[in-house]
Amino acid sequence: MxxxxxxxxxxxxxxxxxxxxxxxxxxxxxxxxxxxxxVPAGASSTAPASAAPAGQAIxxxxxxxxxxxxxxxxxxxxxxxxxxxxxxxxxxxxxxxxxxxxxxxxxxxxxxxxxxxxxxxxxxxxxxxxxxxxxxxxxxxxxxxxxxAPEGGTGSPPPALPWVETQLGVAYVHDPTFAYRSFLVPGMDLRSRSLRLSGSGWFALNDDNARLRAETAYRFLGPGTPDGPRAADGSFLEIEAALTHHRYTSDGFSITTGEVSVQGRLDLAHIGPTLRGSFAEMGWGIGIEAYRNGRRPLEGNELLIPHFAFGMYLGHEGYPRGEAKAFYEHRHDGYAAGAKITGLGSGVAGHIGLQGRLDASPRWGLLADVRAGSAYVGRLSLLMRPGGSP
Structure with missing residues (x-):
């Protein structure tokens, strides 16, 4: 244990x-x-944001x-x-x-x-x-x-986060072990200053399979809602607790996971001016899984969930703007699960992926990601912010 x-x-x-x-x-x-x-010394404050040099021109x-x-x-x-x-x-x-x-x-x-x-x-x-x-x-x-990257970087972080953001998407999972393929993926984030409550679900359209997840997070540092303290950039540090229930009804078992993690982002301009517009993420956590398989006794297992990512902001001001990142997730309990490779290391590593979001306007946006592990997962979601972006 x-x-x-x-x-x-x-x-x-x-x-x-x-x-x-x-x-x-x-x-x-x-x-x-x-x-x-x-704004360079002596220059007008109306100078375009993109004109700020990232370092000496070469x-x-x-x-x-x-x-x-x-x-x-x-x-x-x-x-x-x-x-x-x-x-x-x-x-x-x-x-x-x-x-x-x-x-x-x-x-x-x-x-x-x-x-x-x-x-x-x-x-x-x-x-x-x-x-x-x-x-x-x-x-x-x-x-x-x-x-x-161009001078000034590829983009800047948004000044604050929306109070409410909903998503409705579709996903496709290619896993030779299970029958499911297509999914409906709804979700919602509710924020109040540094506090976030989130809920999401993956519901298979061609199989009796569903994954439900609830999260709560508190942000110690970094951007929050517009009524909170102003952040200098996109860096943040937060703690998150989550509960996930995954039903494999047609296969006769289910998994319930409780977890807690600490995660953060660092805008890499803190390392050097040429890195403006890029960021790094890291997180560490632990979870406890409970397996139920038919009438057999409940079984428990521990789950380590570290992850890391490198990404970049897209767009400095106005719309469209967003961000993109490449990431590694060590967790094995999702649809992508752990990597299958040859040799003794098979099943030890987690999965890799790419994720991007694009806010086309204060109210509408798109979220897309792909993951590769023991299965291949792709998702595309429509984002809506009822009150618009701050």
């Missing part, structure tokens, strides 16, 4: 990565100026060289692209993040080998390994973004 108390100190140590940088407006003077607010030839360097040797030595572009401080920071990620992965895998992946120590081993992989992947993608 996993012991959550043994992981508490580990989680708090990892959270320092996201809490080291303030995210409230009263601390904004310590942060890089965002494109939406940058020639097209040097930019192409930096982009190539971000791939070779940048795949192994992260930050190489920025070093070739003359952004030494940012390059060295990305190199340090990549090195730290490599060290955590090696340490985690080494701990698993030495301990025989004992259940007594598997929780910190998994959290360490996934966090290391996250730092490695984020620093790699950040190096590529920084040398390819």
């Amino acid at each position: 996993l012991r959550p108390s043994r992981t508490t100190g580990h989680l708090l140590a990892l959270l320092a990565l996201l809490t080291a940088v303030p995210a409230h407006a009263d601390e904004a003077e310590d942060l890089p100026t965002s494109p939406a607010t940058a 020639s097209p030839g040097r930019r192409a060289l930096a982009a190539a360097g971000a791939v070779i040797p940048g795949l192994l030595v992260h930050g190489s692209g920025h070093l070739l572009a003359g952004e030494g401080r940012t390059g060295l920071s990305l190199m340090a993040l990549g090195g730290a990620g490599t060290g955590l992965v090696v340490g985690g895998l080494g701990g698993a080998a030495v301990s025989g992946a004992s259940r007594r120590v598997i929780a910190p081993i998994v959290l360490t390994t996934v966090t290391g992989a996250g730092l490695f992947g984020i620093s790699l993608l950040a190096d590529l973004y920084g040398v390819l």
